[in-house]
Amino acid sequence: MNVLSDAFVSSPVLDVQGLSKVFTGSSEQTPVLSGLNFQAWPGEFICITGQSGCGKSTLLKLLAGFIPPTAGRILFKGKSITGPGPDRCVVFQEDALFPWLTVAENIGFGLKGKALSAAEKQSRVNRFLDLVGLTEFKDYLPGEISGGMKQRVALARILVLSPEVLLMDEPFAALDARTREQMQNLLLSLWEQLKQTIIFVTHDVREAVTLSDRTMVMGRITGEAIITPIHLVPIPLERPRIQSSREFMELAAQINSPNK
Amino acid sequence: MYRILPWILPATALCGWGLASNLGWVPPYLLPSPGDILDTAGIYIFGTDGQGPYAGRFARDTLASLFRVGLGFGLATVCGLILGVWSGRVPAVARLLNTPVNGLRAVPGITWLPLAMVWFGIGLKTTVFLVALAAFFPIYLNAASGAAQVNPLLLQAGAMMGVDRIRGTFAILLPAAMPAIVTGLRLGLGISWAYLVLGELSGVPDGLGAVIMDARMLGRIDMIVVGIILIALMGQASDWLLKNALKFCFTSAARQI
Ligand SMILES: Nc1ncnc2c1ncn2[C@@H]1O[C@H](COP(=O)(O)OP(=O)(O)O)[C@@H](O)[C@H]1O
Numbered sequence: 138m139n140v141l142s143d144a145f146v147s148s149p150v151l152d153v154q155g156l157s158k159v160f161t162g163s164s165e166q167t168p169v170l171s172g173l174n175f176q177a178w179p180g181e182f183i184c185i186t187g188q189s190g191c192g193k194s195t196l197l198k199l200l201a202g203f204i205p206p207t208a209g210r211i212l213f214k215g216k217s218i219t220g221p222g223p224d225r226c227v228v229f230q231e232d233a234l235f236p237w238l239t240v241a242e243n244i245g246f247g248l249k250g251k252a253l254s255a256a257e258k259q260s261r262v263n264r265f266l267d268l269v270g271l272t273e274f275k276d277y278l279p280g281e282i283s284g285g286m287k288q289r290v291a292l293a294r295i296l297v298l299s300p301e302v303l304l305m306d307e308p309f310a311a312l313d314a315r316t317r318e319q320m321q322n323l324l325l326s327l328w329e330q331l332k333q334t335i336i337f338v339t340h341d342v343r344e345a346v347t348l349s350d351r352t353m354v355m356g357r358i359t360g361e362a363i364i365t366p367i368h369l370v371p372i373p374l375e376r377p378r379i380q381s382s383r384e385f386m387e388l389a390a391q392i393n394s395p396n397k
Numbered sequence: 398m399y400r401i402l403p404w405i406l407p408a409t410a411l412c413g414w415g416l417a418s419n420l421g422w423v424p425p426y427l428l429p430s431p432g433d434i435l436d437t438a439g440i441y442i443f444g445t446d447g448q449g450p451y452a453g454r455f456a457r458d459t460l461a462s463l464f465r466v467g468l469g470f471g472l473a474t475v476c477g478l479i480l481g482v483w484s485g486r487v488p489a490v491a492r493l494l495n496t497p498v499n500g501l502r503a504v505p506g507i508t509w510l511p512l513a514m515v516w517f518g519i520g521l522k523t524t525v526f527l528v529a530l531a532a533f534f535p536i537y538l539n540a541a542s543g544a545a546q547v548n549p550l551l552l553q554a555g556a557m558m559g560v561d562r563i564r565g566t567f568a569i570l571l572p573a574a575m576p577a578i579v580t581g582l583r584l585g586l587g588i589s590w591a592y593l594v595l596g597e598l599s600g601v602p603d604g605l606g607a608v609i610m611d612a613r614m615l616g617r618i619d620m621i622v623v624g625i626i627l628i629a630l631m632g633q634a635s636d637w638l639l640k641n642a643l644k645f646c647f648t649s650a651a652r653q654i
């Protein structure tokens with residue numbers, strides 16, 4: 138790759154600068170993130186891991202624009218984020234599909250307000266139904282399909298909007314091992330075709346090493362206003378990655394104890 | 398066997414009633430026999446003017462009653478849904494409305510009758526007022542709890558897909574609250590019939606409730622029973638109609654109830 142031209146075209150898609158979040162309850166304050174800095178580059182796949190309660194979901198909600206930061210800012214393509222939008226879409230851990238809409242209608246939901254012809258909308262829906270392998274199930278309701286299929290619908294309904302950033306909060310955590318592996322492969326193949334930037338939260342270190350270009354390990358803040366410790370571990374392995382390979386295991390071990 | 402289960406009790410009651418009448422256990426001036434009731438109903442529904450005071454009045458009475466129920470229930474639906482959904486979503490509105498609503502709800506509807514008669518006189522307005530007032534509460538309360546319990550993830554999902562407030566309300570909030578809304582509307586319609594009769598007992602010339610009151614004064618027990626049965630049937634029919642109309646009009650109702 139040409140280093141010069143790379144530096145020329147690339148500016149970060151997401152630029153997190155001194156990001157802090159304190160939840161203010163009626164009686165107490167919960168500091169969750171403090172002075173967090175990192176960048177995500179176009180087409181990059183970043184996984185975020187860390188102990189439960191270290192603020193991974195909070196970070197994702199901040200990136201999505203669901204909640205405002207207490208201090209610092211998040212730039213999306215150079216502009217401060219002010220709220221949620223279809224350029225940064227979230228796949229939630231839980232099922233957040235509209236239960237009264239069929240699979241196809243759920244996927245077409247975000248296109249409703251768009252200035253596209255009905256035929257164009259239909260063909261986009263069909264394309265993404267096909268990409269996630271749910272064409273046969275397009276007329277089913279969310280209550281009638283499995284958890285893995287639901288997450289595929291959740292993925293398709295945002296991919297159809299061509300978001301530049303995909304935010305995924307433990308999207309496969311509730312799935313059984315086989316389905317999870319299928320979903321990982323599906324996600325990787327979609328990402329290779331569509332090249333969005335993906336921020337993917339997982340507590341599963343193997344999943345992080347399997348998927349990401351870089352894995353961000355978040356630490357817990359103890360006491361008040363300590364800079365949120367993070368380690369960014371590059372994963373320089375070719376895909377598809379072999380979980381039993383030595384490099385894979387070494388990287389997993391490094392993520393598990395990043396201070397060593 | 399399972400299919401006839403719902404009919405066992407009514408059929409037994411009917412047999413017992415017929416038996417009691419035929420064996421003379423109850424005198425006809427307390428409870429006429431099923432056959433007499435059927436005759437009276439026939440004359441009431443299909444009869445012509447010569448056949449007594451109630452002959453052929455069914456259509457007129459039913460239309461009058463339906464009109465009053467429709468107006469009162471419609472009014473309650475409009476107010477109950479708007480205020481209910483609003484208070485379910487906006488805590489300040491809930492705080493503002495909940496105290497007066499709960500206060501008024503504690504007052505039995507029948508106690509409004511004297512006041513309503515003073516305010517609105519005898520007739521349409523009083524009946525519509527009573528029906529609307531009674532139907533408002535279940536509609537309001539169910540809409541409020543339905544709207545409050547909508548999964549916030551659904552609204553967040555909408556926001557991230559670029560859905561604005563108005564579309565969010567009509568394309569996400571209301572469909573998600575639809576099962577609760579339907580429950581409220583059905584309860585409201587049921588109670589509408591109860592308060593219709595109360596309003597019509599106050600002395601209007603037509604309507605199913607008025608017929609019952611009139612029949613009491615003429616000592617026509619058979620006509621009273623016919624009135625009761627017809628109101629029960631109308632209540633059932635209107636509930637069925639409401640449920641299916643909602644299912645027909647809203648996919649969110651069709652697919653969630
Ligand atoms: N809305 C909120 N109000 C108060 N505290 C919150 C809120 N959301 C999260 N927290 C707290 O912030 C911390 C981090 O939560 P979260 O981001 O969900 O962690 P993770 O996803 O890494 O498990 C937890 O201690 C949690 O209790």
Ligand SMILES: [Mg+2]
Pocket residue numbers: 193194195
């Ligand atoms: Mg979490």
